[in-house]
Amino acid sequence: NAGVTQTPKFRxxxxxxxxxxxxxxxxxxxxxxxxxxxxxxxxxxxxxSVGEGTTAKxxxxxxxxxxxxxxxxxxxxxxxxxxxxxxxxxxxxxxxxHRHFGDGTRLSIL
Amino acid sequence: xxxxxxxxxxxxxxxxxxxxLRCNYSYGATPYLFWYVQSPGQGLQLxxxxxxxxxxxxxxxxxxxxxxxxxxxxxxxKPSVHWSDxxxxxxxxxxxxxxxxxLTFGGGTRLMVKP
Numbered sequence: 001n002a003g004v005t006q007t008p009k010f011r012x013x014x015x016x017x018x019x020x021x022x023x024x025x026x027x028x029x030x031x032x033x034x035x036x037x038x039x040x041x042x043x044x045x046x047x048x049s050v051g052e053g054t055t056a057k058x059x060x061x062x063x064x065x066x067x068x069x070x071x072x073x074x075x076x077x078x079x080x081x082x083x084x085x086x087x088x089x090x091x092x093x094x095x096x097x098h099r100h101f102g103d104g105t106r107l108s109i110l
Numbered sequence: 111x112x113x114x115x116x117x118x119x120x121x122x123x124x125x126x127x128x129x130x131l132r133c134n135y136s137y138g139a140t141p142y143l144f145w146y147v148q149s150p151g152q153g154l155q156l157x158x159x160x161x162x163x164x165x166x167x168x169x170x171x172x173x174x175x176x177x178x179x180x181x182x183x184x185x186x187x188k189p190s191v192h193w194s195d196x197x198x199x200x201x202x203x204x205x206x207x208x209x210x211x212x213l214t215f216g217g218g219t220r221l222m223v224k225p
Contacts, residue, residue, distance in 0.1 A: 004153070040119065040217050040218070041217055042114075042200060042215035042216055042217045042218055043154075043200070043215045044215075045213075090153055090154070092153075092154075097142045097144075097159075097204040097213060098144065098156055098159060099154070099156075099213060101153030101154045101155075102153050103151070103152055103153045104151075104152075104153055
């Protein structure tokens with residue numbers, strides 16, 4: 001039972017570099033989400049998707065883009081990384097209010 | 111918009127002692143309520159949820175939570191804490207319309223357990 005799988009688990013980038021975080025779920029969920037977690041701030045929603053081919057902005061979307069070309073995958077892109085984007089990123093999926101989370105990607109921007 | 115407050119950032123309890131983690135929410139109606147636990151290096155795992163009905167809900171790992179409408183609270187409790195309960199705990203709230211996109215998290219409470 002893989003559930004929600006995130007790759008990579010760790011990454012260090014230099015300011016201005018770009019990268020893509022991959023999320024894959026095997027539960028056939030319609031909804032998928034990207035969150036960032038920062039100390040004392042809980043999880044904040046970056047972008048989400050309510051189905052294949054759809055995306056929408058969450059609470060903190062600036063500096064990020066997403067794509068959902070296949071139902072099982074949800075990609076998060078950083079076009080030009082900034083130190084403020086140093087965080088732990090979590091992907092989640094759901095078929096209702098409760099989320100199923102991946103184990104996170106720890107991203108450091110130097 | 112809904113909001114969630116977890117007043118205690120850190121809590122330390124002795125192993126075997128009882129535990130209560132506080133959660134207060136702001137929402138215009140009775141929402142869906144959740145508690146999640148996050149162990150170091152892991153994602154969030156659902157402990158329990160409240161949708162409707164009995165206001166005392168039982169979850170995994172011996173946890174329970176009580177929904178109190180008059181206090182807009184959903185506090186998490188455990189009668190006897192184990193060292194393995196050391197983790198970060200998040201309360202979350204969602205509108206009760208089953209929409210999949212509006213889950214709001216509190217800032218979290220980090221639990222430390224003394225031997």
